[in-house]
Amino acid sequence: MKKYIKKHLFEFLTFIFTGILFVFYPDKTLAAVKEGAILLLKMLPMFLCVVFFSSFLALFLSPKTIQKYLGKESGFWGIVVAAILGTVIVGPLWILFPLFETLLKKGARISIVGAMVGAFAIKTPWIPYAISFLGLKFILISVILILGYAVLEGLLMEKILLKVNYQPK
């Protein structure tokens, strides 16, 4: 039980917070809970699609598979490909740090790793979910711009890091 609370501390605090709010503003809080519940129920089918598609990608297109695709292709288009591949990897960014570090140690160009990390802001399985909240135009433009910036970010990172004599740890 203690472990469970620790793992879901944020959720518990939120529920306690909601409870306190309810004591002071019962009507408003009830309306807020109702709104949250409706929104959640609306999103649930989409969310199910996301988790199942994510787990499919994770198993059939693992970062290790992606590593293979990167190969020695390290020209400008290699960086673009890396950025696009970066969008398919799912999960929080920091979980993948060790993998990217391995890539660097194995001799991948910094720009390749930089572009992949940069493109991570786009999560392909999440795109329909994001559109349902913010609209097609907003998400489409964001995706294109983030991809473009990811390539630029990779190139810039490489330039700067080589200048300061960066060595993978």
Next chain:
Amino acid sequence: MDKSLLLMLVAYGVLVVASYFYAFKKDENKAKKGILKGWKQFLNQIPLLVAIFLLVGIFDKFVPKSIVINLVGKGKGFMSVLRASILGSIIMGPASSAYPFGAVLLNKGATIAATAVFLDAWVMVGVVTFPFEVSVFGKKFAVIRNVLAFVGAIVVGIITGLLIAGSAF
């Protein structure tokens, strides 16, 4: 439910089913593992999802529009974007929670640019995970990556605002 939204959901569902058809044909065990993994992830994330949507509902009912407009609304200049990027950098959490918050911010009068900056910084800049990033990549890499990601969030957000709303601030 919105018709286009429903259409997208159906399309996404078909994609998920198709990908698992492929998975079962290719490697049945792996496909089963994928379904189990997806289901587990779903159960794992449900408490967080409930909490997040609760907070979105509370935010919507309790935070007055004027506060949001004052901080990240139209006519507040570059500071609105800067505030959004700092806020996004500090907050961490899965993308599933970022988008509903982005939507509620927009509804409350935040500019397109500020919302885009907030979302991008949320996913890309990790203040809380920074020490971990340093321990994996070293200081130079982590500092340069986060700075570039921070700048990138602002640049991408401003361009998104210019393209959609015709103005960034």
